[in-house]
Amino acid sequence: xxxxxxxxxAASIPALVAVLTLVFVIVRIVPGDPAMAILGxxxxxxxxxxxxxxxxxxxxxWQQYLEFLHRSLSGDFGHSMVTGRSVLGEVAAVxxxxxxxxxxxxxxxxxxxxxxxxYAAVYRNRLxxxxxxxxxxxxxxxxxxxxxxxxxxxFGLYWRxxxxxxxxxxxxxxxxxxxxxxxxxxxxxxxxxxxTRVTRAAMLNVLREDYVRTARAKGVPQRRVIxxxxxxxxxxxxxxxxxxxxxxxxxxxxxTEIVFSRPGLGRIIVGALNQRDYxxxxxxxxxxxxxxxxxxxxxxxxxxxxxxxxxxx
Amino acid sequence: xxxxxxRWIVGHPTASVGALLCLxxxxxxxxxxxxxxxxxxxQNIIDKLTPPGADYWLGTxxxxxxxxxxxxxxxxxxxxxxxxxxxxxxxxxxxxxLVSGYVGGRxxxxxxxxxxxxxxxxxxxxxxIIVALVGPAMSSLVFAIALTAVAPFARVAxxxxxxxxxxxxxxxxxxxxxxxxxxxxxxxxxxxxxxxLVMATLWMADAVRTEAALSFLGLGIKPPAPSWGSMLRDGFxxxxxxxxxxxxxxxxxxxxxxxxxxxxxxxxxxxxxxxAGQ
Numbered sequence: 001x002x003x004x005x006x007x008x009x010a011a012s013i014p015a016l017v018a019v020l021t022l023v024f025v026i027v028r029i030v031p032g033d034p035a036m037a038i039l040g041x042x043x044x045x046x047x048x049x050x051x052x053x054x055x056x057x058x059x060x061x062w063q064q065y066l067e068f069l070h071r072s073l074s075g076d077f078g079h080s081m082v083t084g085r086s087v088l089g090e091v092a093a094v095x096x097x098x099x100x101x102x103x104x105x106x107x108x109x110x111x112x113x114x115x116x117x118x119y120a121a122v123y124r125n126r127l128x129x130x131x132x133x134x135x136x137x138x139x140x141x142x143x144x145x146x147x148x149x150x151x152x153x154x155f156g157l158y159w160r161x162x163x164x165x166x167x168x169x170x171x172x173x174x175x176x177x178x179x180x181x182x183x184x185x186x187x188x189x190x191x192x193x194x195x196t197r198v199t200r201a202a203m204l205n206v207l208r209e210d211y212v213r214t215a216r217a218k219g220v221p222q223r224r225v226i227x228x229x230x231x232x233x234x235x236x237x238x239x240x241x242x243x244x245x246x247x248x249x250x251x252x253x254x255x256t257e258i259v260f261s262r263p264g265l266g267r268i269i270v271g272a273l274n275q276r277d278y279x280x281x282x283x284x285x286x287x288x289x290x291x292x293x294x295x296x297x298x299x300x301x302x303x304x305x306x307x308x309x310x311x312x313x
Numbered sequence: 314x315x316x317x318x319x320r321w322i323v324g325h326p327t328a329s330v331g332a333l334l335c336l337x338x339x340x341x342x343x344x345x346x347x348x349x350x351x352x353x354x355x356q357n358i359i360d361k362l363t364p365p366g367a368d369y370w371l372g373t374x375x376x377x378x379x380x381x382x383x384x385x386x387x388x389x390x391x392x393x394x395x396x397x398x399x400x401x402x403x404x405x406x407x408x409x410x411l412v413s414g415y416v417g418g419r420x421x422x423x424x425x426x427x428x429x430x431x432x433x434x435x436x437x438x439x440x441x442i443i444v445a446l447v448g449p450a451m452s453s454l455v456f457a458i459a460l461t462a463v464a465p466f467a468r469v470a471x472x473x474x475x476x477x478x479x480x481x482x483x484x485x486x487x488x489x490x491x492x493x494x495x496x497x498x499x500x501x502x503x504x505x506x507x508x509x510l511v512m513a514t515l516w517m518a519d520a521v522r523t524e525a526a527l528s529f530l531g532l533g534i535k536p537p538a539p540s541w542g543s544m545l546r547d548g549f550x551x552x553x554x555x556x557x558x559x560x561x562x563x564x565x566x567x568x569x570x571x572x573x574x575x576x577x578x579x580x581x582x583x584x585x586x587x588x589a590g591q
Contacts, residue, residue: 010455015347015430016332018426018427018430019430019433022427022431022434026439026442026443026460027394027442027446028578070558134327136570137571137574137578138326141518141567141570141571142567142570143522143525143526143566143567144569145529146545146563146566146567147565148565149545149548149549149559150560151550152552153552153556153559153560157552157556159552165523171409195569212351212410215318247434247435247436248435248436250435250437251435251436251437251438251526252437253527254437254438254441255437255529255530258529258530269438269441270530273445273531273532274439274531275529276445278446281442281445283448285438285442288434288435288438289434292433292434292435294432
């Protein structure tokens, strides 16, 4: 297992460089001049030139690239152009809120999605399957900023069960949990819809396998066949695909945080956008890259943990 | 003919309901100039924040503009942006996938790795940053949304090429001295059109959602032109006094995305021989 972990760690370095290169390329191929975007249409040429020097845009492109890679890989994600504080520091300050939300929503998604997907697969083409599939399609179609606003209207303003404003007091666990309910439900429903769909498909494949028939023939109880032989083997593709959806989860968490005015990465991004804080945005993108590569690594490792064959291959 | 259509509709309820929803949306977008009871930009300050009623069916906004008219005109914008971005992604991504799979070898490996990297990046964040750098305009919205959808189209176009390029009829074409372009576009392309179109429908749903999300965050077209996302944003700012301002655009976005998803899902089930045969 240790060898497997080391191999995966080594393999994720090229991936990281690739994603970082993508960030670099995107920031440069986008039409328009960032200095112009920051300063506005009426900027003087000398002001634009000065900003180019400050952002390092006057140097040759390969030099910019190498320096960008070197700084990113050594953990220097730059400083905000507006506040002058380090990007990493700003992110670290709010990260617990975003992690709370992400973890809670994955939990909601698994608790609803896995059983729903299993039932849909077992009762395939019956009414319950149809209903679960429709519900999951509905969940997939419901943008979080729409469902979030609807939840806010219903539970926050109409019934007044949950708070409308989400500034979180991290030291008070009850308050922290209470304010997490609506955002986590909003984001969790989307996750649940995805997980239901993936679980159903994976279970349908597994339930056709010979070993499931063998288990049934041996007289293993139906319940055990489904949950142990079936779900046990279906968990691999489920974990992989849930790992792939982290990108969507991140995007949706930004929107959810905005709707519930929770402090978090979403608020930092939108703040940086409004202030045209170019260096902050690039730093945030780099941090997202690290996050993606780490999640892919965790997914790979989970794969190895669940399936011994992957470890030895 | 009518009978066959009816039978298909009964056999594919999901796709049919989805198609109906999409048709209604497209019709109201095209018919906006006739259907809207008022000019979507016309301000009636006296009637501002009027709840839904006989005069204004869906109420008015902060400037006294008619919400129904703005919704209808907003449908035009949402559909146009999503259509243009998915069409460009389909063209660019599809070509990349076709060529990459056809050429094969190391070129294919490298191209697909680049696509995987692009695929792993959160599309909303990518869109946010692109629009922020370029400035809010319809073209930057289209560019941003299209870029996030290129990789999936490349993947879906590439997969069938790998198996098709060694088929007898393709080899026969090569033996006859057909150019690579002719083999690719005349002999291989038609075999994957169905799959690519199904995917385009599903990505339209995604594009509508991304456009609405960007507009909701204030990165859409410039006001006062109506778009569903920016209407939702305005509504959200008035959520205490005028809930209808957020409810109706929200429902409109939901119905269009749901319709496209149902259509795409239903079509996939109908065209996939694996599922259809079971």
